[in-house]
Amino acid sequence: MSPKTRGMVSVFAILAALALGPIVRAEDETLPVVRFHDGRFEPDELVVKAKTPFRLRVVNATQDAIEFESFELNRERVVLPGAEIVVYLPALDPGSYKFFDDFHHGAGEGTITAR
Amino acid sequence: MRRKVLVGLACVFAGAQAIRFEHTNPPITGELAAPPAVQRALRHACYDCHSNETSWPWSANLAPISWLVHYDVTEGRRRLNFSSWDAYASDPGTQIQKLKNLQKAMAEDDMPPWYYRLLHPDSKLSESQHKVIVRWVAEQITGTQPSQ
Numbered sequence: 180m181s182p183k184t185r186g187m188v189s190v191f192a193i194l195a196a197l198a199l200g201p202i203v204r205a206e207d208e209t210l211p212v213v214r215f216h217d218g219r220f221e222p223d224e225l226v227v228k229a230k231t232p233f234r235l236r237v238v239n240a241t242q243d244a245i246e247f248e249s250f251e252l253n254r255e256r257v258v259l260p261g262a263e264i265v266v267y268l269p270a271l272d273p274g275s276y277k278f279f280d281d282f283h284h285g286a287g288e289g290t291i292t293a294r
Numbered sequence: 295m296r297r298k299v300l301v302g303l304a305c306v307f308a309g310a311q312a313i314r315f316e317h318t319n320p321p322i323t324g325e326l327a328a329p330p331a332v333q334r335a336l337r338h339a340c341y342d343c344h345s346n347e348t349s350w351p352w353s354a355n356l357a358p359i360s361w362l363v364h365y366d367v368t369e370g371r372r373r374l375n376f377s378s379w380d381a382y383a384s385d386p387g388t389q390i391q392k393l394k395n396l397q398k399a400m401a402e403d404d405m406p407p408w409y410y411r412l413l414h415p416d417s418k419l420s421e422s423q424h425k426v427i428v429r430w431v432a433e434q435i436t437g438t439q440p441s442q
Binding site for chain 2: 250253254255256257264266267268269
């Protein structure tokens with residue numbers, strides 16, 4: 180590949196990334212979401228389809244960092260104040276899986292129910 | 295009076311033996327992939343509580359020490375289990391968080407817990423073992439992109 184072609188490919192890749200960025204972002208907004216505010220998760224029960232991998236948005240609407248944690252799901256993620264994350268989750272067997280904020284032990288727990 | 299206290303303590307000790315916990319080593323689903331030197335160091339100091347390859351000590355059958363051992367292994371596996379690392383790796387953000395936890399534990403030198411070190415004096419990491427883990431963890435954190 181000549182330097183000129185390589186340069187054009189790089190420019191195209193950057194433009195494609197810039198163009199696709201908002202699409203990926205918009206896609207994230209359709210994901211199931213749990214929002215942490217006032218010391219609790221809302222909703223505190225999230226129903227998802229069993230045997231299907233999915234992604235979950237976790238929004239921290241408080242002024243403190245939280246730690247989204249689930250022993251049953253093997254997930255542990257810090258969410259900064261006012262920030263949000265996307266958690267990748269595997270295909271779950273039918274059942275209930277608890278999650279909680281490990282930085283605030285008095286805070287309410289939540290459950291992901293796979294059906 | 296003294297005899298009654300001793301008899302009472304003996305009864306409590308004997309009664310405590312009735313509360314037993316099963317010692318299990320569940321299957322390994324996906325072990326942490328690390329260079330042999332890192333693996334050896336982690337096995338040396340961490341695997342009894344943070345893996346499904348626990349070497350259960352004789353004291354794990356003697357209450358109340360058995361209760362502490364059971365608690366440490368259960369809690370240790372829930373917090374960080376090197377035998378199910380594949381589960382963490384399926385969410386890159388979680389994998390990084392686990393590595394950061396390990397980095398913090400190494401920096402603060404608070405693992406293994408002091409009472410574990412007391413019972414297992416050889417579990418303390420040597421300086422070279424400590425360094426090899428710290429270096430490898432730092433490389434992993436730098437090389438892994440978070441999925442924010």
